Each structure stands twice: as structure tokens, then as C-alpha cells.
Amino acid sequence: MATPRTETARRAHIVGWGMAVPERVLSNGDLCAMVDTSDEWIRQRTGIVERHIAGEGETTLSLALRASQAALEVANLDPALLDLVVVATITPDYAFPATACLLQDALGAERAAAFDLSAGCSGFVYALSVAAGMIAAGDYKHCLVVGAETLSRITDWTDRNTCVLFGDGAGAVILEANGAQGGILSSVLGSDGSGKELLIQPAGGSAQPASAETVQARKHTVQMDGRQVFRFATRIMPDVSRRVLSKAGLTVEDVSLVIPHQANDRILQAAARNLGIDEGRVYSNLSRYGNTSSASIPIALCEAIEHGLVKRDAVLLLTGFGAGLTWAATLLRWSLPLPVPTPSRRMTFWRNLRYRWAQLRSHWRRFWRNVDARLFQILYDEEGRRKR
Numbered sequence: 318m319a320t321p322r323t324e325t326a327r328r329a330h331i332v333g334w335g336m337a338v339p340e341r342v343l344s345n346g347d348l349c350a351m352v353d354t355s356d357e358w359i360r361q362r363t364g365i366v367e368r369h370i371a372g373e374g375e376t377t378l379s380l381a382l383r384a385s386q387a388a389l390e391v392a393n394l395d396p397a398l399l400d401l402v403v404v405a406t407i408t409p410d411y412a413f414p415a416t417a418c419l420l421q422d423a424l425g426a427e428r429a430a431a432f433d434l435s436a437g438c439s440g441f442v443y444a445l446s447v448a449a450g451m452i453a454a455g456d457y458k459h460c461l462v463v464g465a466e467t468l469s470r471i472t473d474w475t476d477r478n479t480c481v482l483f484g485d486g487a488g489a490v491i492l493e494a495n496g497a498q499g500g501i502l503s504s505v506l507g508s509d510g511s512g513k514e515l516l517i518q519p520a521g522g523s524a525q526p527a528s529a530e531t532v533q534a535r536k537h538t539v540q541m542d543g544r545q546v547f548r549f550a551t552r553i554m555p556d557v558s559r560r561v562l563s564k565a566g567l568t569v570e571d572v573s574l575v576i577p578h579q580a581n582d583r584i585l586q587a588a589a590r591n592l593g594i595d596e597g598r599v600y601s602n603l604s605r606y607g608n609t610s611s612a613s614i615p616i617a618l619c620e621a622i623e624h625g626l627v628k629r630d631a632v633l634l635l636t637g638f639g640a641g642l643t644w645a646a647t648l649l650r651w652s653l654p655l656p657v658p659t660p661s662r663r664m665t666f667w668r669n670l671r672y673r674w675a676q677l678r679s680h681w682r683r684f685w686r687n688v689d690a691r692l693f694q695i696l697y698d699e700e701g702r703r704k705r
């Protein structure tokens with residue numbers, strides 16, 4: 318159920334944030350035992366030192382859930398007040414239903430609409446822009462926007478060109494509608510499907526349904542033309558960044574911190590050079606997480622806040638590129654005083670109770686659906702007519 322429209326002009330403000338990464342760490346040294354590579358090559362060519370890999374039972378949903386619960390805690394918000402849940406991912410738990418629906422159920426976000434968004438590594442910025450637009454239109458008050466991935470599940474662990482790059486993780490933000498100054502200022506999204514082969518998981522869709530052959534040919538894993546993606550990224554990141562700044566009437570000098578998609582340190586350096594911004598204002602945590610696709614920007618945002626790099630009124634530029642090909646940038650002015658007060662124990666207790674209740678509710682609804690089906694069989698004939 319959507320929040321009723323109001324006449325006040327509203328902006329989307331980030332009021333909660335959270336991240337989650339699996340416990341298991343895979344170092345460059347570990348990878349050397351798996352493929353023909355070296356710690357030196359990976360560090361020099363990518364900047365990556367280690368990455369987190371999902372353990373048994375961990376999925377995109379479980380990471381998204383932890384990140385979302387952390388974000389709700391910071392926002393001190395009851396999940397039942399969420400109007401919308403968007404999960405940006407290219408590694409959903411299932412092709413369908415959407416991971417966002419599973420997340421909505423697990424959180425007990427009873428009145429929220431939910432959908433997944435697939436835009437490769439630009440996914441989180443796309444999702445942020447869509448949710449901010451719905452808030453500005455007056456449709457929603459509280460939106461949960463998540464970027465979550467388990468890329469390790471679609472990685473070819475025999476391909477040194479790709480397996481050294483990726484990691485798993487999730488990041489989430491709560492967007493709130495209010496009339497305060499700042500918040501999301503402008504967004505620019507773009508795409509070019511002619512580059513589909515440059516980054517692709519070829520099989521598993523309607524073009525190449527799963528078969529013994531597709532599995533044997535490793536077509537359910539990421540295939541990438543690294544050099545071409547590299548060239549594309551170094552050009553598109555500065556370009557989309559300039560456009561989003563000009564849309565908001567700001568310049569590079571106004572930007573306090575750039576939070577880019579974490580793909581390769583050399584891409585970040587080249588993009589910073591081309592944009593004319595010093596590297597000190599470009600956040601990088603690539604060495605610890607690798608490329609977590611749509612999760613990389615919200616994870617980096619969480620860390621930047623935690624490390625005190627985000628201050629009130631700071632202008633943040635979030636920018637990414639990815640499979641599609643896609644690219645995206647969002648500019649926001651941070652409006653929340655930091656640090657945020659710790660929520661009262663009563664509210665935290667209430668939220669935890671809500672998560673337990675959500676589990677029970679989910680079991681109950683599944684149970685009741687079965688009972689309902691049995692009752693229907695007893696009371697109605699095959700044409701749906703009431704039996705006499």
C-alpha cells in the first residue's frame with residue numbers, strides 16, 4: 318500500500334545504511350593454488366588483495382537481509398513502514414521470484430512493493446535513482462534500496478582472467494521522503510546493449526536454456542573481455558560524472574567525495590585523472606573486497622561514513638558502469654547530522670521481534686495456503702462451482 322500523496326515537494330534522503338560480507342576470506346595466495354596467477358600480478362593489475370566469499374547456506378538474500386537489518390537499525394525504522402524494496406543484483410537467489418520479494422517477506426515489510434533490478438554493476442545507482450524518483454513523485458515515503466551479490470556462484474574458478482576479480486557482499490540504504498534541503502540532487506543513467514558480449518553470463522536464459530552442454534562449456538559463469546571493459550570504464554565514468562554534475566548545476570570542485578564502483582584501482586585512477594579530481598577524494602576499498610558488482614558502491618558508502626569521510630552538507634558523487642553495457646551516476650548532498658544517535662533498546666527489541674514475527678507469518682501463510690487449497694478441493698468442483 319502506497320503512502321498517500323502530499324502537496325509538499327519532497328526529496329529522497331539517505332537516513333539508514335548497512336553492509337554485510339561473508340566471513341570467509343579468499344586471499345590472492347589462496348587463488349595462486351587454484352589458477353596460474355601471482356599475488357604480485359593481481360595487486361599490480363587490479364589493486365585487489367583479498368575478497369569475501371559466501372559460505373555454505375549463504376545466499377544473495379541472506380547477505381541482503383543482514384545489510385537491510387543494519388540499515389533499518391541506523392534509520393531506527395520499523396520495517397512495516399517500508400513502502401518499497403528494490404534489490405539490484407545479477408546473482409538473485411532464483412531467476413524468479415525476485416530476491417526483493419523474499420527480502421520483503423523476511424523483514425516483515427508487510428505493505429511494501431518489491432522488485433529486483435538488473436543493470437550489472439550500475440544496478441545500485443539505477444535502483445537509487447528509481448526509488449528517489451518514486452519518492453519525488455509523492456508515491457512513497459520509505460524505500461529500502463539494496464545492492465547484493467554472490468558472484469562467487471557464477472565465477473569460473475578455472476579462468477584466471479575473471480576469478481581473481483570478484484567477491485560477495487551486500488549494502489543497503491533507507492531512503493526517506495522529506496522536505497529538507499539536500500538529499501538526491503540528480504541522476505544520469507545510460508545503456509548500450511551493443512556491448513552485450515563484453516560482460517555476459519551466456520546460458521540459463523531463453524537464448525540458451527540450461528543443458529548438460531551449457532554446463533560443460535561453463536556458460537553459466539561470467540565471460541568478460543577485460544581489456545574492452547577497461548577502456549569503456551575509463552571513458553564512461555568521467556563522462557557520466559560530468560553530466561550528473563552539470564544537471565545539478567555543480568562542478569567537480571563542489572564534490573567532497575567520489576564513491577565509484579570498485580572494479581579495478583587502475584580504472585579508478587584513470588577516471589579520477591580524466592575527471593580532474595585528486596585521488597584523495599575517490600574512495601577505494603577494492604583491496605579488501607574485490608569487485609562485488611552492485612554491492613560495491615553501497616558497501617563503500619557505508620565504510621566512508623564509518624571512517625568519518627562523510628560530513629553534513631558534503632556532496633557525494635556515486636558512479637558506476639557494468640554489464641549491459643550500463644552506466645550511472647547520482648549526486649547527493651548529505652543532509653543527516655552524524656553520528657546518528659544509537660536507537661533505544663526498546664526499538665531494537667521491537668525490530669528483532671518483528672523479524673521473528675515475519676518468520677512465523679511466512680510459515681503460517683504457507684501453511685494456510687495449503688489448507689485453503691484442500692478446502693477448495695472439498696468445497697468446489699473442477700470448474701470452480703460450489704459442490705452441493
Ligand code: ACO
Nearest residue numbers: 354355358362477478481516543544546547580581610640
Ligand atoms: N594472473 C596472471 N596473469 C594474468 C591473469 C592473472 N590472474 N589474468 C590475465 N593474465 C595475463 C593475460 O593472459 C595476458 O597475458 P598475455 O599477454 O600473455 O596474453 C596478460 O596477463 C595481460 O592481460 P590483460 O587482459 O591485458 O590484462 P589487463 O592489464 O587488461 O588486466 C583486467 C586485466 C584486470 C581484467 C582488466 O582488464 C580489467 O580490470 N578490466 C575491467 C574488468 C571489469 O571492470 N569488469 C567488470 C565486471 S563486473 C560484472 O559484470 C560482474
